[in-house]
Amino acid sequence: MGRAPCCDKATVKKGPWSPEEDAMLKNYIEEHGTGGNWIALPHKIGLKRCGKSCRLRWLNYLRPNIKHGDFTPEEDSIICSLYISIGSRWSIIAAQLPGRTDNDVKNYWNTKLKKRLLGRRKDRQSAAATAATSETSAENMNDAGERALSASAMERIQLCMQLQELQSPLGAAHHNPLVWPGTGCSRAATLSNNSFNSNSSTVTVAEQAGRSSSMNEHLMSAQQLDGGLGSPSSAENSNVISMEAGLEELLYGEGNGSGKAAGAVDGGVQQGGVDWWSYDDQGKSPVGCWDFAPETTNAVFQDYTSVYDI
DNA sequence: AAAGAACGCAACCGCGGTATT
DNA sequence: GAATACCGCGGTTGCGTTCTT
Known part of the structure; x- marks a missing residue:
């Protein structure tokens, strides 16, 4: 039959960890490792904690x-672009940020980045001369969307719409394969239309969202990661650069007026002296993405592609 | 200075997938 | 193959801290 019970929930301690508990856990793991069994770990150490709690504290x-x-x-920038493309897959996003945990990234997004980015959209809308129509659109989108779309999907649509506004008055991002890849047309527009005129939709927003989750949401990230494996075309490079510039503007101000080093430079996007999306001199081959081991990139990418059948 | 609101973060909860018996 | 436990993840909550009035 199955295994031994996980832990006695009646006797395990909950709440904040004391320095003594931290020291016990840290010392034990540094000396013996986790042993591949988190559930057994607290018993070995003598901690009155659930194994899951120990694992969380350690990680x-x-x-x-x-x-x-x-x-x-x-x-x-990395968090935002990955969130737009793959949604709230915090472990994958955190894997691109050495030293960061999924919990940290999640908290940072929920408490700061989301407000910073989506707050900007509010500002834009309230300042617009055509406030009535734009707010109606946004409200309809919210009302309809909240019924059928996850909050995550809604946020990502809003972020993409912001990028469209920034990048081109004609909505170039609609056709940006890095934002809405695979369709050759505007997923954002499709979703929006369904949100606004959902009465007679044969394909529901929820279905679209579901498909997005299963098929398309990951693709920008996959292509970014894939950039470390192949050679994006110059058009793709410019899309990446354009999108990054848009994100910079969303994050740090209109017209690149912030103190942050933002904006595209030839052959890459330079940010604070660090190229996280850099290319070689000819701008053809990506190099040194995110400053972590290529094998890690490949592993993450391969995991992802295998899961989502890219 | 005090009270309430807002914020930030650590930790918990529950679920789905995987491994083990 | 079924039953059960383990693992990892994303969402949510609780509480201490900071800010605002």
Whole structure:
């Protein structure tokens, strides 16, 4: 039959960890490792904690080389672009940020980045001369969307709409394969139309969202990661650069007026002196994406492609 | 200075997938 | 193959801290 019970929920301690508990867990793992069994770990150490709690504490706080607070502009950009493309897959996003945990990234997004980005949209709408129509659109989108779309999907649509506004008055991002890949046309527009005129839709927003989750949401990220494996065309490069510039503008101000080093430079996007999307001299081959081991990139990408059958 | 509101973060909860018996 | 436990993840909550009035 099955295994032994996980832990006695009546006797395990909950709540904040004490320095003594931290020290016990840290010392034990540094000396013996996790042993591949988190459930058994607290018993071995003598901690009155659930194994899941120990695992969480170790991964999010005690593990070496953990970074806390002070996300850099480069990290902001990575989080935003990946969130737009793959949604709230925090573990995958965090994997692109050395030293960051999924919990950290999730908290940072929920408490800061989301407000910063989506707040800007509110500002734009309220300032617009055609406030009535734009607010109606947004409200309809919210009302309809909340019924059928996840909050995550709604946020991503809003972010994409912001990018469209920034990048081209004609909505170039609609045709940006990095934003809405695979369809050759505007997914954002499709979703929006269904949100606005959903009465007679044969394909519901929910279905679209479901398809988005299963098929398309990941693709920009996959292509970004794939950039480390192949050679994007110059058109793709310019799409990437254009999108990054848009994100920079969303994050740090209109017209690139912020103090942050934003904007595209030849052959890459330079941010605070760090190219996180850099290409070689000819701008053909990507190099040094995100400053972590290529094998890690490939592993993440391969995991992802295998899961989503890219 | 005090009270309430807002914020930020650590930790918990529940679920789905995987491994084990 | 079925039953059960383990693992990892995303969503949510609780609480301490900071800000605003």
